[in-house]
Amino acid sequence: MLDLLKLFTQVVEEQSFTATARHLGVSQPAVSNQMRALEDKLGVKLLLRRGKALVLTAEGEIVLRQARRILDNWDELLEQIGTAGPECSGLVRLGASHIPGEYLLPALLADFQHEFAKVQLKLVVGDSLEMANKVSEREVDFAVVGSSFDSEKLASEFWQWDELMLVLPEGHPLAGQREIRLSDLLPYPMIVREEGSGHRRALEETLAGLGLSLPDFRISLEAGSIEAIKNSVRADLGYSFISRSALGVSAEGMRVCRLQDINIRRGFYLVTQRHKPLPVSSQVCYTQIRNCKRSAVPAESGTGCLPRIKD
Incomplete structure (x- = not known):
């Protein structure tokens, strides 16, 4: 049976x-x-x-x-x-928000499958809230997301830090400034991620700490993916904030900057069902991902635009 x-x-x-x-x-x-x-x-x-x-x-x-x-x-x-x-087998159902799912996990999952060839992997990508719900409803075994979710049903374990970088169209009036303050951005159109994303939550929490909120800014576009944001910035629809992990070497057509005296950080977390052990193969995968961390993003922030990054 x-x-x-x-x-x-x-x-x-x-x-x-x-x-x-x-x-x-x-x-x-x-x-x-x-x-x-x-x-x-x-x-x-x-x-x-x-x-x-x-x-x-x-x-x-x-x-x-x-x-x-x-x-x-x-x-x-x-x-x-x-x-x-002695050998893991079976199906590992893994959920991930966009940054881990598209930029961080593929290489880690490749290493895992090279070691455990009999394990089949299924990766589902969506926003952080959606993935947390999938863990809660047992549609995935665990998830790697950009927000912490702790409740009666869910438990979160910190994985690693990420930093949101300011990106401007190359022709933006502020692109040549050595120092950019948050207040300098208020008159210009801004592109944001959709509600439910850990990316947006991190931005909103940083702004709240400064006594601001998104309605204080000129929101020109709400986008559902990082690639949509990149292309919209290149098309001069506005500036935005993009994960350092997602920039890589593909920031051509944008100026990558840091804000003066402000560092927008958010954590990535491993989310599981509380009090519910993972299946054996999923536990092995979870442990391997948990142990593969990049260096933490430094807390201090520099100033001025960084050199252009070419493909």
């Missing part, structure tokens, strides 16, 4: 019998037959096909929640009695 539940959860994750069969190294009809056997055992229909999509029935939603709980408990049992086996 455990094998049928594992198959069912994988079909739901993949949204495809064919992709599931490919990962398991079996035929597509074999997967279909196993799914039919599970439905026969339970006496209910679990999945419906709508066009090319697979949709859970109401009973399927219940079975999926319980199947994940049963499989997690089984992994925990094996870990506690020491029979998890």
Whole structure:
């Protein structure tokens, strides 16, 4: 029965019998037959096909929640009695906000999979609040996000620091100034991230500490991704603040600056369900990510625009 539940959860994750069969190294009809056997055992229909999509029935939603709980408990049992086996295997479902998911985790996950080749990884990227909700609803095992979430259901562990850098279009009137104060920016259009992002929360918290809020600024655009912000700055829609991690060597067409006497920092956090052990393979992945930290961003802030960074 455990094998049928594992198959069912994988079909739901993949949204495809064919992709599931490919990962398991079996035929597509074999997967279909196993799914039919599970439905026969339970006496209910679990999945419906709508066009090319697979949709859970109401009973399927219940079975999926319980199947994940049963499989997690089984992994925990094996870990506690020491029979998890010398090699990790299974599926690690990882959530991440945009900066960790797009710029920090890919290299770490590549290293992890080189070491644990039998583990399959699924990375879901969205804003920090969305990913925290996915952890809470058991849609992902854990998440790496730009805000701390501590509640009865969730626990957060600090991972590493990030810094938000001021970026200006190259032709911006302030681009040539040696020192830029926050008050200097008030007359000019500003681009911000969407609500729910850790990036926006860090900016709002810094402004609140200075007695300001976003409505005090001229918001020209609210964007849902860092790449959208970069391209909007290059197009001269306004200035913005971008994670140092996301700048890398791709800041062409922008001037990267620090504000005078202000440092906008935010942490990245590992979020899990409180009082709920991770499956064995997910715990190994969690531990490896937790132990791979960059140097912390220095607290002090410099002044003036930095040299242009070319691709």
